[in-house]
Amino acid sequence: MNQYDFWSPIIVSLQVTLVASIVAFILALFASWMMRIYRFRSKSIVETIILLPLVLPPSVVGFGLLVLFGRNSWVGRGFEWLFHQPIIFTKGAAVLAAVVVAFPLIYMSIKTGFDSIDSEYEDAARSMGANEWSVFKFVSIPLAWRSLLTGYILGFARGIGEFGATLMFAGNIPGKTQTIPTAIYVAVESGNMTHAYYWVLTIVLFSFLLLFCSFRMK
Incomplete structure (x- = not known):
């Protein structure tokens, strides 16, 4: 295995996860806000469906x-x-698989941040004529920015470590859909333990730094 083969899964992982984390963050941001301001009968069912990928086996998500x-x-x-x-x-x-598995984690973090806001600030803005979009943009987001940033970081960490759903849905095509987790799997299967060790070290380092940053946000 040459140097390109070693760096290829790392580059693909970063490309996929960067796009997926941004998409998942935007979706989770608006979903959490909508779930907060609207009351409807089947809300608990909808929220259960949103969080389902957190507990389902990745192979089921991929299927x-x-x-x-x-x-x-x-x-x-x-x-x-x-x-x-x-x-x-x-x-x-690969991006879609990462979005699906990262979305619930980001959603939970952002929702927790929004729920921690004192509603008096938002009500005060509404009483002064601000519409819901203005309240969301100028009041809720600034007050919950730590939770939003933590949610993004955790979603990025979850996306870069995704394996099962990616393998089933995107495959393991070198240079195209082969991410670090799938590359580790193939390396171990083929007995290439040297590259497996380096890839494991790489993803552990990424995960450690991301989690460390998320704790620093609190």
Whole structure:
């Protein structure tokens, strides 16, 4: 294995996780806000569905993505018609898998931050004529910024360590969808323990730094 082969999974992991963490953060930010300001009957069911990927085995998440976005589903066929290729076994599939597994963790952190805000500040802004978007942008986000940043960091850490769903949905194509976790799996299977050790050390270092940063935010 040459030097390019060693760095390739690291580069792919960073590319996939950077895009996925941004997408998951934006989705989680608005989902947590919507769940906070709106009251509806099936709210607990919706929130349970949102958090389900946290407790499901990654292989189940990957299987669900295969069914939902596979070539036999209308979603998968629509994507293939739009982009002239299926989404499965592409870098986009790796991003989507990372988004799904990172989203619940980011959502929980952001929701905790919003719930910790004293509602009197938001009510005061509303009483002065601010609409919900202004309250969200100028009051809620600044007051909960630590939780938002912590949520993003934890989501990034979760995304970069994703294995099962990525392997099932995006595959393990070197230079394209092979991330650090899948590269470690292949290296151990093939007996290439040297590269496996270095990749393990790399992802442990990434995870340690990300978690350390999240604790510093508190």
